[in-house]
Amino acid sequence: MLTLKQLRDDRELAIRKLAKKGIDAAPALARIEELDDRRKALQAELDACLAEQNKAAKQIGMLMGQGRRDEAEERKRFVADLKERSVRLAAEEKAAADELQSVVVTLPNFPADIVPEGRTAEDNVVVKLVESYTELPENPLPHWELARKYDIIDFDLGVKLTGAGFPVYKGKGARLQRALIDYFLDCNTRAGYLEIEPPIMINEASGFGTGQLPDKEGQMYHATADNFYLVPTAEVPVTNIYRDTILDEKEFPVKMTAYTPCFRREAGSYGKDVRGLNRLHQFDKVEIVQLSLPEHSYEALDGMVAHVEGIVRSLGLPYRILRLCGGDMSFTSALTYDFEVYSEAQ
Structure with missing residues (x-):
């Protein structure tokens, strides 16, 4: 704030x-x-x-x-x-x-000076592009068709059990999901991040602590009887561990990693952008968080970007890194780098 x-x-x-x-x-x-x-x-x-x-x-x-x-x-x-x-x-x-x-609290964080001008995703700046495309067969299937063909992700069953945006992972799909979570957590802990297993529901104070409230109130699932919110990302409970806590300078940096299922209403999303695993209401996410002294914060961010890039490279996937423009950044962010992994048949 x-x-x-x-x-x-x-x-x-x-x-x-x-x-x-x-x-x-x-x-x-x-x-x-x-x-x-x-x-x-x-x-x-x-x-x-x-x-x-x-x-x-x-x-x-x-x-x-x-x-x-x-x-x-x-x-x-x-x-x-x-x-x-x-x-x-x-x-x-x-x-x-x-x-x-x-x-x-209705005013967002100031953007850094190097944040590009712009209002939409089209105005984001590509700061790195790594192309390692595979040669696909004729008429390749997008991931939602592959998932159906090999019965590893069942979107229709998710609709039956809950609704659209809540897929069911089955067999090798479930194993792959679990393996990726473990792999990312292991990479992070080897890099000095302390693993945290936080609650997946937060109170109102935690929502305000990381700026989800009041900005994203309509995008969060709200358990009204207890006034709890389902986490949109592990960043929220993990960062709030240090809410209202004063740290000694020698305790910095604080490095944490966590896995949680994440819940987002994604109100307003529609069309091709919500096909398959895009724009899910429930998804799994491994997060890294650092608390840093202000004068070292951008250096810490650069280190986090390099760490994540190393993980994506280890998977052999084509990707690009974007520096988001002011209009496409989150409420609380001063500077955001987005990783986009290329989905070849999509």
């Missing part, structure tokens, strides 16, 4: 940075300044009221000790009025602070 200092120190810079993500931040920033000023004024008034209240309370004891009971009773009534006023001011200050927070 952006800080008030980032948003208020240079308003025009904040507007320019957020414009790269397609956000007109001017109205929100104006409201933030208004609410922050009101919150500060209310806090100053409350502090003065409490100070006056404490001073008057001390006077009551002094007056009582001097036998000036009538004056002491008058001070008591004065203190009672101050208490009533301080309660009102505290409530108004909290309301202003809560509204301020609700506006701040």
Whole structure:
């Protein structure tokens, strides 16, 4: 989440940075300044009221000790009025602070300077392309047809059990899925990442902790009775391990890896982009997460990209690496590299 200092120190810079993500931040920033000023004024008034209240309370004891009971009773009534006023001011200050927070969390993270301008996936920049295509037979089958032919992934059974986007892996399909998860986790732990097995449901605070809330609320599956959310990625519970935790500088970097099933509603997805294993509502994902000192964060990201590239290379698959443009990045991201593996018959 952006800080008030980032948003208020240079308003025009904040507007320019957020414009790269397609956000007109001017109205929100104006409201933030208004609410922050009101919150500060209310806090100053409350502090003065409490100070006056404490001073008057001390006077009551002094007056009582001097036998000036009538004056002491008058001070008591004065203190009672101050208490009533301080309660009102505290409530108004909290309301202003809560509204301020609700506006701040609607603004996405600032993009890095090297993020390309653009609004859609067509504006992303290819930073690396590795072509190692195999020679396919005539009329090759896309993966959903191969899965049906060899009975390794059953999309229709998934529809029966749950709905579209929830495939059933069978036989060698299930074994391949499990083998890939184990392989990726082993690669990560050998590289110094601590394996974590987190819950696959999170509370609301964890959703706000990594920016899924309020931005992606409509894309997450919500267990309303307990107000829990099914994880859209292992990144969410793993990162939240350190929410509200202060680390010593010598503890960095913190490197973690985790596997979870992931759940996304993918509302609005349709057509060819949802065929087969594309845009599933439930899928398996192995995640790597690093916590780094700010001055080392981009160096850490470059190392993570190189690590993932090494894994993709080891599988012998054609791929490319994209640097996403501002409009195609996630709410919380400052810089995103996407790996796209080529699906030859698709």
